[in-house]
Amino acid sequence: MIELKEAAYGYGGGPLLSDMTLRLAPGSFHFLTGPSGAGKTTFLKLCYADLRATGGSVTIFGQESAEMSRDEIARTRQRMGVVHQDCEFLDHLSLKENIALPLTVTGRGGQAQEANLSDLMGWVGLSARAGALPPELSGGERQRAALARAVITDPDVILADEPTGNIDWEMSLRLLQLLVELNRMGKTVLVATHDLALIRAAKAQVSARVLRIAGGRLQLAGAEL
Numbered sequence: 001m002i003e004l005k006e007a008a009y010g011y012g013g014g015p016l017l018s019d020m021t022l023r024l025a026p027g028s029f030h031f032l033t034g035p036s037g038a039g040k041t042t043f044l045k046l047c048y049a050d051l052r053a054t055g056g057s058v059t060i061f062g063q064e065s066a067e068m069s070r071d072e073i074a075r076t077r078q079r080m081g082v083v084h085q086d087c088e089f090l091d092h093l094s095l096k097e098n099i100a101l102p103l104t105v106t107g108r109g110g111q112a113q114e115a116n117l118s119d120l121m122g123w124v125g126l127s128a129r130a131g132a133l134p135p136e137l138s139g140g141e142r143q144r145a146a147l148a149r150a151v152i153t154d155p156d157v158i159l160a161d162e163p164t165g166n167i168d169w170e171m172s173l174r175l176l177q178l179l180v181e182l183n184r185m186g187k188t189v190l191v192a193t194h195d196l197a198l199i200r201a202a203k204a205q206v207s208a209r210v211l212r213i214a215g216g217r218l219q220l221a222g223a224e225l
């Protein structure tokens with residue numbers, strides 16, 4: 001699904017990530033941890049072809065990202081749900097319209113989708129805020145909306161960058177539950193998080209691999225959790 005082979009990346013001042021080798025198999029669940037600034041967000045950007053590896057290769061749905069055209073990247077992204085660490089919304093559209101936007105722009109609105117949208121907003125606890133404008137939302141509400149927006153198109157792969165950073169424990173568990181359910185339906189999930197308690201909670205429910213980026217390298221972690 002997504003495969004990195006000795007992938008490397010640097011923003012210009014020397015390599016940040018090197019020798020990243022990982023295969024995200026269909027239906028797998030991965031966590032990515034590591035200190036702030038270690039390169040978790042950068043790693044995710046390589047996975048959704050926002051950045052191109054400066055060494056090695058990244059293959060997404062069988063296509064090497066270095067060789068993909070803009071259109072191919074756009075098409076590939078339609079199969080991925082990305083939750084950005086700094087979630088951004090269109091401030092003049094309501095929360096509900098923002099969450100539905102990936103459907104609207106790909107012409108997939110409709111009655112079945114409308115029901116799906118209401119269910120999803122209920123799941124992330126935002127039904128009562130459907131009409132609110134993004135600037136009126138709290139940090140945690142924005143994060144919950146970002147997760148809903150990422151999964152509304154029923155993507156094959158979900159890449160979530162600190163999806164529970166601003167959220168209380170109970171709601172974090174609820175969002176985790178959503179990711180676990182989606183994984184049980186066959187979706188591939190990768191979650192970058194600092195929250196080791198969240199990883200522990202997940203391990204009781206799903207067989208997840210825990211990766212850690214430290215010193216520019218990717219290691220398998222988890223035994224200590």
Ligand SMILES: Nc1ncnc2c1ncn2[C@@H]1O[C@H](COP(=O)(O)OP(=O)(O)OP(=O)(O)O)[C@@H](O)[C@H]1O
Binds near residue numbers: 035042
């Ligand atoms: N666009 C950029 N240009 C130059 N340096 C960058 C850029 N984006 C990130 N960096 C640097 O790369 C390093 C890794 O950043 P990244 O955002 O991937 O870390 P992270 O592990 O996600 O951190 P956090 O846990 O704080 O989110 C940091 O030192 C950061 O300052």
Ligand SMILES: [Mg+2]
Binds near residue numbers: 040041042085161
């Ligand atoms: Mg980050």
